[in-house]
Amino acid sequence: MKEQNREPSICPVCGQSFSAYPALSRLDNATLICPDCGTREALDMMGISRDEQDKILGIIHSKYNQL
Numbered sequence: 001m002k003e004q005n006r007e008p009s010i011c012p013v014c015g016q017s018f019s020a021y022p023a024l025s026r027l028d029n030a031t032l033i034c035p036d037c038g039t040r041e042a043l044d045m046m047g048i049s050r051d052e053q054d055k056i057l058g059i060i061h062s063k064y065n066q067l
């Protein structure tokens, strides 16, 4: 029996622990952040507002939950 045991990381941006693969922050290209914050940064760069970011993340999460 093989158990995947990824140690949870703490995201320095939102402070939440996450066990998914981290995203690389575009701000300094060195900090590992949670996938949600990675998505937010990408949307930020496109000039998407916080409100829209929340909506998009909500859609992403609902899609993941369907898998």
Ligand SMILES: [Zn+2]
Pocket: 011, 012, 013, 014, 015, 016, 033, 034, 035, 036, 037, 038
């Ligand atoms: Zn985060």
